[in-house]
Amino acid sequence: MKIAVLGTGMVGRALAGRLSDLGHNVVIGTRDVATTVARTESDAMGTPPYPHWQKEHPAVRLVTLPEAGAHGEVVLNATNGQNALAALEAVGAEHLAGKVLLDLALPLDLSQGFPPTLTVANTDSLGEQTQRAFPDARVVKSLNSVFCEVMVDPSRVPGQHSIFVAGNDPAAKKTVEELLSEFGWPAGSVIDLGDITGARGAEMYARLYFTLHKVLGTFDFNIAVVRAG
């Protein structure tokens, strides 16, 4: 499948690398290709500069955001949540219309330290904002509840644990569930939270998620929803 990943950070790289390894035709979209390929320093999180990663993943092409939008049959938004809507504007609504837009961004505000607060929560969510801003895109919120390495390899956490999907378009959710299955998420691990307003719960869980990271001392964890019957 032709897939566009937006965002050159650790999340975008983890997804693009894994999707490419799975045999998909993958591009990564960035605002300014020349700047991204010229980077020589690790970022504030210690993530090595993009060219280091690119060398190990020659099949993944780095392109501009509109080129990424034109390429992708499915578009994954793995940008920093605070820039997510601006990045999608740069991709162009015409490149998103009718397409599955997998939104895995979290609207984190780290300005007050860790654990982060959210720039939108409680009465709205980034998933809902994205669907409203791009009404012709088929937005599905998913994967935002686990660390990027767990997203693409759920076996890092033992046993069966849960991953959420939310969106207005059942066929789009089906496409996302197929990608989840390729990553290693069995059908029984997927919980459909309903329409895109379900993104609110998935995003607000972020506070508990980051608190759990802090007290557990690892990102290799997840929650399993357990029910009677």
Next chain:
Amino acid sequence: MKIAVLGTGMVGRALAGRLSDLGHNVVIGTRDVATTVARTESDAMGTPPYPHWQKEHPAVRLVTLPEAGAHGEVVLNATNGQNALAALEAVGAEHLAGKVLLDLALPLDLSQGFPPTLTVANTDSLGEQTQRAFPDARVVKSLNSVFCEVMVDPSRVPGQHSIFVAGNDPAAKKTVEELLSEFGWPAGSVIDLGDITGARGAEMYARLYFTLHKVLGTFDFNIAVVRAG
């Protein structure tokens, strides 16, 4: 142990009944005893009037909020979250000083329908507000992440699943963990989220919790935190 439960709703009743069955000396505190015992109608949620429940639990005494505060060595706040701080004011700071205050209230706003939004979230929490308003109380946030019947009988959900505690006072958390153990929560199911700011994650999870209730069609569920190693 002498325990005071604040709130005569379904949550307060579930806790008071179970604690009484376990052999504790339990009172329920209410703003106006005469009004509560005069009720003859079920409430908007279908909960039968208090006197019906009282008949089945004669060992539990209904008292005023200050009397409840005077009685309890441990105080459980099971009021409607929007009234929680006002109820604690009525109890009186002098009755809370030095005591373990188990805050299991959720600051729900149901005015816009279901799932509810929160009246405080993201940059603050009811647990933190409670600790600030009553600095001499030893506030522990716990149990707010599951349905009241699961709080007092976790075996309603199969296997081991997780319950959170957050608070500034380690000895107070220990007391709460002993009560959790009496309810049936094994030590391995308890996750300490650190100081009272951990309440924020536990409370913000409510949006996902109520969305899960909606899609699962049951309150007999919980999350298990699963980690590598």
